[in-house]
Amino acid sequence: MKAANMQNDEQLMLEFQGGSREAFEELFSRYRNPIYGFFRRRLNHAARAEELAQETFVVIIRGAERYEPKATFRTYVFAIALKQLWSERRKEMREARTAAEPFEEGRNADPANGLWIRSALSRMDPDQREVLMLREYEQLSYEEIAEVLGVPLNTVRSRLFRARAELRTLLDEQSIKGVSR
């Protein structure tokens, strides 16, 4: 067996299917921070982000036997994470929690520490924002985004284009407000 850190994700997942703890640990070390970051950027509460990241890995562990390397492992992982997120959002809507409106703490923020971006993102159209965040923070390719969201590739392109235009506009507005204040 090759050293785990030399193998690609799909090979590691297949070894993990065969029961290799080493393969799983390597996969986990590669995706621990991206998955945590995925939830942390989309939810207000760090504890909840940690719980959902844990649940995502638990789903991967339980579903390992059913995994088939039809798509990239990245797509597989983020598709599971996205489902967890949507499930969480539905639960929040039912319980009318304030977290349904994420990024709130970013308003009136300073451009230096990213809060400026959070504030602008919070006011974007949710579909466009999701595509933009998957591209910029999760670094998914256009094809991977299309697969994860289950939308055509051209839809991803057009949403991403519109998302960037909208974000620019929102950042410009914030900039003007900041100057006038």
Next chain:
Amino acid sequence: MNQEHPLLQEELMGYADGQLQDGHAEQIAAHMESCSECAKAVADARRLSMLMATWQIEQAPKQLTESVLAAFDTRPHRRNSGSEFGGWTRGRVLAWGFGGAFAVLILFVVAVPSLLRSRQATSEYKQLNAQLPASSPSTEMPQSDIKKIVSGEAGQGQGQQGTLGQLSKSTADSPTGPMVIRTAQLTLITKEFDGARARIEAIVRESKGYIDHLTVRSDPGSSKSLSAVLRFPSDTLDARLADLRKLGQPKEETQNSSDITGQYTDLVARLNNARNTEQRLLALLRDRTGNLKDVVAAEGEIARVREEIERMEAERKGFDNKVQYATVQVELMEEYHAQVQPGTPGAGTRIHNAAVEGYEGASETILGIALWGLTYGPALIVWLVVLSSLGFLAWKLYRRVHS
């Protein structure tokens, strides 16, 4: 895209994201060298990405690693009991639950009107039966008499055109008792085939039935047989079967009954509905003047309803016929006695026949050999020459070696 900028904004975005094919990316890179506007668009996109990258997230907490690895170690037994129902996720349970409820709803919506229609027809039929004794001398009123009352032909029906007449319009064809189709199959072996056949025809005639189909087979050297489909009035079926059994020894007998009351009642209800629809359409056409398009549409609808009425009436008559006349399929076979075949040829004739057949056989054999020789002879000669030459050479060689 225009003459100066032959690229779409989305293509530039794809280039900035590194999401284009190599050839296409090179093409855009070449274009940007001479186009400051496109180069600025790409630079803007990259600047925006860098700006977004300023939002950094802290490292995942250590507890996450511990809890996930613990989940890995306990994976065969670990279950999140709050989110699963015996292996089914909550989402799947909800999806199947809603799906099932929707299917039941659809079934309910489809089935209820049909059930209500049947029940309506049945209740009208019961109502009519309840009223008949008061308006007719007999409780077992024949169907034809009901029709007479409805149409006003019967003398005593003249004054009862009110409620009963109205009811009868919608239930005139309703059955007055159970509608049962009876069928029977009978296989008999008889010694007197011709007599039995004549008797079958007499039984049919006497019972006012009819022969639907009859086939007689009579081959030399074998027994005669008869296959017939007979129709008798249903109420005389048992007596007629008893008569038929006397024609020979019964080998096999089967009887079947099929109750079609519900089917018939439903058909009558649909027929009455169609008739009412036709009347309404005719009244509409008669009383209202519309434009040509509406008139044509109404006439088309009347023609469709009329066709439907005629089809249902034919179906109803078919039911009536099957109920009124029971069907009996009779298979009659003659008891077989082997007989010496007449006309066996004499010994002289048989010798002559054998001599002729022998001569013909010999001729055919000679002709066959000649044809075979002509077909394969030339090829055989060639092979013979080749092989004999080779053999001769081999023999010469052998002799030379050994001498």
